[in-house]
Amino acid sequence: MLNLDASRCCHLLKQTTIAFAFASMVSVPLSIATLSASHAAEVGVTDKEIKIGILGSLTGPAAIFGTGNLAGATIAFEEINAAGGVNGRKIEWISLDDESSPPKAIAAYKRLVDQEKVFAIFGPAASAVGQALVPTLNASTTPTFVSIFSTPAVTEPPIPMLFRTGVMNDRQQGSAIADYVVDSLGVKKIALVSQSDEYGKRGGEAVVARLAERKVALVSNEVFNISDTDFTAQISRTIQAAPDVLIVYGYPNPSAIITRQAKQLGLKAKIMGANSAGSRKYPEIVGEAAAGTQNILSLKVLPEGDDPAAVKFRNTFEKRFPDLARQGRPDLGDVLGYGGALVFLEGLKRAGPELTQTGFVKALESLKGFETGLTLPTTFSATEREGNQSAKIVEIQSDLTRKLLPVVVQAKGEKPK
Numbered sequence: 329m330l331n332l333d334a335s336r337c338c339h340l341l342k343q344t345t346i347a348f349a350f351a352s353m354v355s356v357p358l359s360i361a362t363l364s365a366s367h368a369a370e371v372g373v374t375d376k377e378i379k380i381g382i383l384g385s386l387t388g389p390a391a392i393f394g395t396g397n398l399a400g401a402t403i404a405f406e407e408i409n410a411a412g413g414v415n416g417r418k419i420e421w422i423s424l425d426d427e428s429s430p431p432k433a434i435a436a437y438k439r440l441v442d443q444e445k446v447f448a449i450f451g452p453a454a455s456a457v458g459q460a461l462v463p464t465l466n467a468s469t470t471p472t473f474v475s476i477f478s479t480p481a482v483t484e485p486p487i488p489m490l491f492r493t494g495v496m497n498d499r500q501q502g503s504a505i506a507d508y509v510v511d512s513l514g515v516k517k518i519a520l521v522s523q524s525d526e527y528g529k530r531g532g533e534a535v536v537a538r539l540a541e542r543k544v545a546l547v548s549n550e551v552f553n554i555s556d557t558d559f560t561a562q563i564s565r566t567i568q569a570a571p572d573v574l575i576v577y578g579y580p581n582p583s584a585i586i587t588r589q590a591k592q593l594g595l596k597a598k599i600m601g602a603n604s605a606g607s608r609k610y611p612e613i614v615g616e617a618a619a620g621t622q623n624i625l626s627l628k629v630l631p632e633g634d635d636p637a638a639v640k641f642r643n644t645f646e647k648r649f650p651d652l653a654r655q656g657r658p659d660l661g662d663v664l665g666y667g668g669a670l671v672f673l674e675g676l677k678r679a680g681p682e683l684t685q686t687g688f689v690k691a692l693e694s695l696k697g698f699e700t701g702l703t704l705p706t707t708f709s710a711t712e713r714e715g716n717q718s719a720k721i722v723e724i725q726s727d728l729t730r731k732l733l734p735v736v737v738q739a740k741g742e743k744p745k
Contacts, residue, residue, distance in 0.1 A: 371470075372447025373683050378414065378676065380405070380421040381440030383451035384476075388428025389554050390454035392580060393476045393604070396661020397453040397668075398423055399649055400475075403641075404669030406648075414673060415681045426452055430460030437461060441470050448473065448688065450672060453661070455479035455498070455527040465490055471688055473675075475668020476661055478603065479526050486713040489685075491692050493671050493706040493715025494664040495626045498527065500717055500739035501603060502534025502577070505624055508721065508737050509573045509600055510542055519548035519571035519597065521562055521586060523578035528552075531577040531602055538739075547571050552586070554579055563590045566597075577602045584613040591617035598622070603719060608632045609656045611728040618724045624737065625722045627667075628704050630730055631658045637701035641666060667703030671715065674698060 372379040382401055385394030405419040413419065422444055426433035433452055440446045448471040452458060458474065459481040465472060466487055474482065474492040480499040482490055496504070509515055518539065522532030528551075539546060548569035550562035563586065566574060574590065574597045576583045583605035590599065601610075601623040608631055611618040629635040631642060645662060646653040652662075671692075676683070678691035695715070698706045706715035718738040722730050 370684050371445050376417055377420045378417050379446050380419055381444055381446035381449045382421055382423040383436055383449055384453040385428040386425035390428040393453040393661040397451050397476050397665040400662050400665020401450050401669040403644055403648055404666055408673055414676045426457055428454055430457050433457040433461060434464055437464055453477055456525050458482050459526045471685055473672045476664045479530050483714045491708060491713050494668045494703050496717060496719045497714060498530035499534045501624060502531040503538040503739040504737040505575060506535045506538035507740055513573060515572035516544060517547050517572045519566045519569055519574045520546055521550040521576050524551050524553050528577050535575055552582060556582060557585060559586050559589050563593050567595050571597045573598045573600055575600050580605050580607045584610050587621060588614045588617050606722055607659050611724050618728060619726045622721055622723045624719045626719045627663055628702055630732060631663050641702060663702050667700040670700045671698060671706050
């Protein structure tokens, strides 16, 4: 299974210096210095430290992404601290688990802001959580940085204190997938099966809307729940429609099971998946039926690849988190978390020694084509909070290895806001 269970999370806790909070939202106290007089007016900043809150789903259905958000940020923050910190200040951080629950995420976010007094928040990591947080985020004066979840609810319209990079949002992603299967795969008979939550709903709606603009009607449109394990009914109806391509818009586990069951039931169509299912474990879970399937992927390199940046990160990750490495990681969420943290840290650097939340926001807005070597380039502006608006295509080969195709996709006609 791709999801990290509670015992694995406990092991991760023992490996890190982070304070986790589980269901009770009780965290291990961090040794945070009292705000100095010179920075008394700026929350979360002292002469020596910057206090960051990390919010993510460490347990529950979205744990593969929440633990990736945390692990990636941990490595980036430890690296910058080892190099002397950001403009002379070390990063201190506290992590809270939202348990993949929107109400618990709202409570955790408010705790980080109101009780922990953090300078900024890194996360959360699930679309359903992000969507539920929109009213809280709109009212917040705390900078929030997202690198994994993809609902457009937090960027369309923009939220002034929120920035996102790494992933392509689901409206753009669904539109890009629709164009890709029509233009690059050259098919007209298209079926869709999508997850019933915020993630699948937004992506699925975008696929349908773009195909309608292209005057292409779906031959089949099915929905599943994230906890489902038997998709026989949806797949049987899809097979009757005889599609050339089946688009699967869902999380890694259900997407993998759908692919395997579809091939077992005799589906002949090519399968095209969304970004979250772009896991390096996907071929292993699906087996031989995975060969030939494709996924949109919001990374510059594959985490298991031989690109120097990938090799360096993989080696660091495996040494830092051996327990997670035994699960076949680093994976998509880990790389997105690390890449996002590098962008986040660049913003802190550019904000200068007189660090303020307003200055941090302006520094992030100055990023143009910023590269991490692992994720796609980030560009923000005074009106643009969506840092990456493109993706690549990964295809599973006959030997079940993955290959990035020489294709970059994006929603047609998109212009920075």
